[in-house]
Amino acid sequence: MSLFGIRKRIRENFSLKVYITFLAAIIFISILFNLLFLQWQIKNLKREIIEEGELLAQVLAHNAALGVFSEKEEQLRSPMEAVLQQQDVVSVSIYNHDGKLLARKHRPGSPPVLDQSPAGKSPADLAAAGSYHETSQGFVFQQQVRVSSYASEEDLYFSESPAVAEEVVGYVRVGMSKQRLRAGIRDLLLRSLGVGFLVLLVGALVTYFVVREVTKPLNRLIGEVEKQGVKVDSTDQLSILSGTYNELVAQLGKAFDTISGMKEDLEAKVHDRTRQLAIANEELSNRQAYLEETNRKLEETLRELKETQAQMVHSEKMVALGHLVAGVAHEINNTTNFITGALPPLGRSVDELKEILAVFEKIDRHGTKKAIVDQLKEAEDLKQELDYDRLLRNLDVLFANIKEGARRTTQIVNDLKNFARPGTAEWKSTDIHESIDSTLTLLYSEYKHQIEVVKDYDRELPLVPCSPSQLNQVFMNILLNAMQAIRGPGRIRIQTRKQGKDLHISIKDSGPGIPEAIRDRIFEPFFTTKPVGKGTGLGLSISYGIVKKHQGEIVVRSEPGKGTEFEIIMPLEGTGESYLAN
Amino acid sequence: MKKILFPIILLLAFLAQPAFAGPSVVVLQSSRLLPYEQARQGLDKVLADHPPSSGAKSIQAADTSLFVLSEETEPQFLKSLIEAKHPQLVVAIGGKALAFAASLATDKPIVYLLVPDAKQILKGRRNVTGVEMTIPPARQLEGLAAVLPRAKRIGVIYDPEKTSGLVAEARDAAAKLGMALVVEKTSSSKEVPDLLARLRGRIDAFWLLPDLTVVTPQTLEKILLFSVMEKIPVLSFSEKHLEAGAAVAVTFDLPAMGEKAGELAWDVLQGGKACKVSAVLPDKVKIEINRTVLQKLGSDYRPERAVGEARP
Ligand SMILES: Nc1ncnc2c1ncn2[C@@H]1O[C@H](COP(=O)(O)OP(=O)(O)O)[C@@H](O)[C@H]1O
Ligand SMILES: [Mg+2]
Numbered sequence: 001m002s003l004f005g006i007r008k009r010i011r012e013n014f015s016l017k018v019y020i021t022f023l024a025a026i027i028f029i030s031i032l033f034n035l036l037f038l039q040w041q042i043k044n045l046k047r048e049i050i051e052e053g054e055l056l057a058q059v060l061a062h063n064a065a066l067g068v069f070s071e072k073e074e075q076l077r078s079p080m081e082a083v084l085q086q087q088d089v090v091s092v093s094i095y096n097h098d099g100k101l102l103a104r105k106h107r108p109g110s111p112p113v114l115d116q117s118p119a120g121k122s123p124a125d126l127a128a129a130g131s132y133h134e135t136s137q138g139f140v141f142q143q144q145v146r147v148s149s150y151a152s153e154e155d156l157y158f159s160e161s162p163a164v165a166e167e168v169v170g171y172v173r174v175g176m177s178k179q180r181l182r183a184g185i186r187d188l189l190l191r192s193l194g195v196g197f198l199v200l201l202v203g204a205l206v207t208y209f210v211v212r213e214v215t216k217p218l219n220r221l222i223g224e225v226e227k228q229g230v231k232v233d234s235t236d237q238l239s240i241l242s243g244t245y246n247e248l249v250a251q252l253g254k255a256f257d258t259i260s261g262m263k264e265d266l267e268a269k270v271h272d273r274t275r276q277l278a279i280a281n282e283e284l285s286n287r288q289a290y291l292e293e294t295n296r297k298l299e300e301t302l303r304e305l306k307e308t309q310a311q312m313v314h315s316e317k318m319v320a321l322g323h324l325v326a327g328v329a330h331e332i333n334n335t336t337n338f339i340t341g342a343l344p345p346l347g348r349s350v351d352e353l354k355e356i357l358a359v360f361e362k363i364d365r366h367g368t369k370k371a372i373v374d375q376l377k378e379a380e381d382l383k384q385e386l387d388y389d390r391l392l393r394n395l396d397v398l399f400a401n402i403k404e405g406a407r408r409t410t411q412i413v414n415d416l417k418n419f420a421r422p423g424t425a426e427w428k429s430t431d432i433h434e435s436i437d438s439t440l441t442l443l444y445s446e447y448k449h450q451i452e453v454v455k456d457y458d459r460e461l462p463l464v465p466c467s468p469s470q471l472n473q474v475f476m477n478i479l480l481n482a483m484q485a486i487r488g489p490g491r492i493r494i495q496t497r498k499q500g501k502d503l504h505i506s507i508k509d510s511g512p513g514i515p516e517a518i519r520d521r522i523f524e525p526f527f528t529t530k531p532v533g534k535g536t537g538l539g540l541s542i543s544y545g546i547v548k549k550h551q552g553e554i555v556v557r558s559e560p561g562k563g564t565e566f567e568i569i570m571p572l573e574g575t576g577e578s579y580l581a582n
Numbered sequence: 583m584k585k586i587l588f589p590i591i592l593l594l595a596f597l598a599q600p601a602f603a604g605p606s607v608v609v610l611q612s613s614r615l616l617p618y619e620q621a622r623q624g625l626d627k628v629l630a631d632h633p634p635s636s637g638a639k640s641i642q643a644a645d646t647s648l649f650v651l652s653e654e655t656e657p658q659f660l661k662s663l664i665e666a667k668h669p670q671l672v673v674a675i676g677g678k679a680l681a682f683a684a685s686l687a688t689d690k691p692i693v694y695l696l697v698p699d700a701k702q703i704l705k706g707r708r709n710v711t712g713v714e715m716t717i718p719p720a721r722q723l724e725g726l727a728a729v730l731p732r733a734k735r736i737g738v739i740y741d742p743e744k745t746s747g748l749v750a751e752a753r754d755a756a757a758k759l760g761m762a763l764v765v766e767k768t769s770s771s772k773e774v775p776d777l778l779a780r781l782r783g784r785i786d787a788f789w790l791l792p793d794l795t796v797v798t799p800q801t802l803e804k805i806l807l808f809s810v811m812e813k814i815p816v817l818s819f820s821e822k823h824l825e826a827g828a829a830v831a832v833t834f835d836l837p838a839m840g841e842k843a844g845e846l847a848w849d850v851l852q853g854g855k856a857c858k859v860s861a862v863l864p865d866k867v868k869i870e871i872n873r874t875v876l877q878k879l880g881s882d883y884r885p886e887r888a889v890g891e892a893r894p
Contacts, residue, residue, distance in 0.1 A: 065800045066772060066801065070773065147772075150797065152677060154699070156797055157696075157698065158696075158820075164798075164799065
């Protein structure tokens, strides 16, 4: 394979590309780190050497202090030699305070370097400027030489760190070669090269395996693309992928455009909807206000209606009461007639009795026998004359009449009591037959002449829990309607029966019946076929309401021309709940 | 603030004074250095006691207050504080304390101790006494002789301007002990190495004097180096040199010095003027040795005569 071929392969094979990129990055990074590390190490090494040099200069300055003070070369020799024996130290020189050279030594065999001050600078200047300076061949360390003395005699005895008065008496200078530094740097370079190579080797291997693993899915993808019939040149994997990828990106962009378009549209729609909703809401609240208003009006109307109804119910009662009063008045009048009619004959009979009594009174019990007999005779004659036996019989009859009159009056009063008991809402076990009879008694004047009332009572009927005064109103109304319907002679048949748990009360008249056309309407309030003053049209509707409250119902059967039957069906064991609830 | 604080403290100082207390004594101390503290312990012991002699005006223990100069930041304030206490006596421990005491605006008596150059500091101030900080040369040489009986030629370097009196005394004492002083004079510390070289071979021991010219950090090093090289033991005036390499030190017994000062103080308090009570010399000394150094130098020594040893 030619060089060109290799380059082409590199350009086109994705895995290889990645591998080479990673490798390059590793090489770059390892070089960078190596350089940084090297720099840091060299800096450390240098600092070490400098610290050592400074220390040596300090030691020399300390040891040579008295020698410098007394400017005796022989006293300087041994401190200088001690320093010169140290590694890298190539020269040592000592100056007095004025910069005059007192002593100088070189390491034998090494080049005489460093003891020359930089041009124009005295050792004093250098020492002030800093404790060392660096030249191309090495380092030069400077240090002041000081001597000190105690401040007071007391300090001689006691003070641990004496309050000393110090005086600069000279300077020392130590020259050190860079030999050690250079050797150190060489060593470091070699080591870091070795480490760098190792890192590269390991990095290359690791990268190889990593890239192989990472590109596995890619190869699978390419395999899939090939299965789809796309011809993939093994050297051109990436371009295929990038083509597909670009297409995907383009599609995605389009999709986003569509979405954002839709979003804008949606926003407009939402805006529109919101506005519409606001309007609708407003309308709704208007409607609600209207509804509330209507409701209020309706309530008002209902209240008025209730008032009216109450008035109407009252007037219906008044009508019933009218009949009632008429009936009762008539009946009481009749019964009183028994008494008042008996009174004049009773008076006459009593007068005749008095007459007879008076004759007997006249008899003198102390008179003669004859006289007494005569007088008795006279009395007997009178008795004879007045027909004493008839008199006594008359008295019995009259008393019986009075008694009957009184009995009937009491009966009427009782019936009236039964009909309109005080405490109309009362719920109690009631004898239905007694209720019907009382009502009939009160209506007696309405029917007595031409209507025959036939009672077909179930004598086994138990007491029925109900509101008797209310039920009386129902009986009253239905019976009255029947009586009013029958014109001329006729018959009313009242039948009671127990059927299962229900009580059936049937009131059947021989009237003309109810025309089909109005049969549905008779229970409507205010529906009446009777002239004003006679009917209110409320009777049946009120009755219906009462029976409903007794959990019962009213059934009407009517054959025009033959008669009408009203049947009340209600439970025998009513609880009165719905009744009492109102 | 300080203007307000001052009268308050003044007032407190008055109020703090108990009605029937003993004599009021102010103790001024240069710093908390160990020698000062040790000396003060001796002083306190005596001051806290009743007066040593009978027939005293006061039998109460002294009411002492301590001020350490190195701990005070406002010398002016301290002065007024002390003056407000109206002490009957001021005890100064250390040179700085003495200088401060002398500058107080009071003529009350001062008793000093641990002040080597009291005369220079006092400059003629009266009503002062104290415990001198000189160990008589005779005592020092006796100490040396006790430990190193073979040492007969004693080398000395001194500055005639500083310690000629001491050397003169020493000559007499040495003669009495059967010793001879080998003396070199100097006026600068830079001559010390040369003078040492000159003494080489002529002496059995070197006696370090408390001479400011001769003793500097550098010369001390040289002298001790010389001692090792030439196997010449060094006699010093301070035990602090023992650790550095001196062989023997004849030094003060500091608590004893403090007690001495306390006795002086009682004398002054009872007798009035301090000028009548003259300064005294310490009568107790300590002989300490560095056994390691002595052994290394190969000296023939008697450790049983030393009262203490420096830790090697
Ligand atoms: N037994 C009956 N026979 C024929 N018609 C009747 C009968 N009962 C009721 N009606 C008809 O039903 C109408 C309504 O009766 P009702 O509600 O009692 O009111 P009113 O009796 O005041 O007219 C009566 O006007 C009448 O036309
Ligand atoms: Mg009716």
